[in-house]
Amino acid sequence: MTAVEDFTTLLARTPVTTDEALALFDSLDPVSVDEMIGQWWGSEFPTGHPMDGLLAATGWAGKRFDSADEVHPLLFWNADRSDVFAVDPALVPMNLPLPSGARKPWLHKVITLGRPVMGTSKYTARLRMTEYRGVSSATMIYDARPINDVFHRVDASTLLGCMDLRDAAPYFFVLRR
Template sequence: MTLDSTARLARIEATRDLQDALALFDELSAVKVAELHGAWKGSGVDTGNAFDGLLEKFGWWGKRFDDADNAHPLVFEDKRGKFNVNPAGLPMGFVVRNAAVLHNGAVATITKRVLRLRRTHEPRARLRMIEYRGVVTGTMSYDALPINDHFRKIDDNTLLGVMDLRGATAPFVFLLRRTGSAGELAWNLR
């Protein structure tokens, strides 16, 4: 990641400025679907969104992209290891409306346990080139939810992502850092 991008991300998180985060996203290069293949460690970018820090409280590890038709949008990790979560049926409206409650430590602990019950080995998203904010770029579309995660390249191993959820008032911004091939992570999933 370039020093300029690192400094801008730090400033964005200090000010929690969504518009600055989207301006950085708009300046970055599009990414092709083939460049997305692999295992990616995720982290939220604090912009004042209801999702800020929430996924991490639940043990979100990141994403895994095997190929264009086999994407795993929600990889979590607990003391037993990494596992893919099936997002179908997750109450996204409830999550958005009740994020403050879900940030509670006790609630997060229970939610982490419930998420393991939703684990799957099947892919639950696909990768496609989709136009977002005027640029065609690599995008992950969830199979069962009205969510598209759009990606732009900070460098070959770092992506800035924007989660576009139908009905949300603002997008959730996050980073992905490549950690290895999808095959390496698939072998370690439990």
């Protein structure tokens, strides 16, 4: 099976294990910083990670890379999903314990209502080539969080992202042009 077929198969049967997602990630080709430039639409790649479902529930739309030093790492849909806005990751409570029913539509309302406070026009991340799991690939480095998002290519318009968080299992997501 090719890496693209493996990706399609695993995505269809998510959640998969973290080990399966890592094996898939390792089988994919690395990406250059130049290949990242542009708007990417995001979706989740569930692995049983505590964050699974959270991005979708909050209205996460994706990421925008204007240059290696000008990155909006968190784009969210507005209330009617007609446009997106950038959020400053420094203002997002990443470790906030949420109740079991937290993966609900009200989370999107919290993000959209919080836009005046959390929204930003400033770039809050950058792209660099880094080595992760023995392979050098484009990596988005958050300015205010100990988080690196490493990207590998599924095909010309699809990437598998692996969020490397300090002291946590990797979190996986998909970006599409």
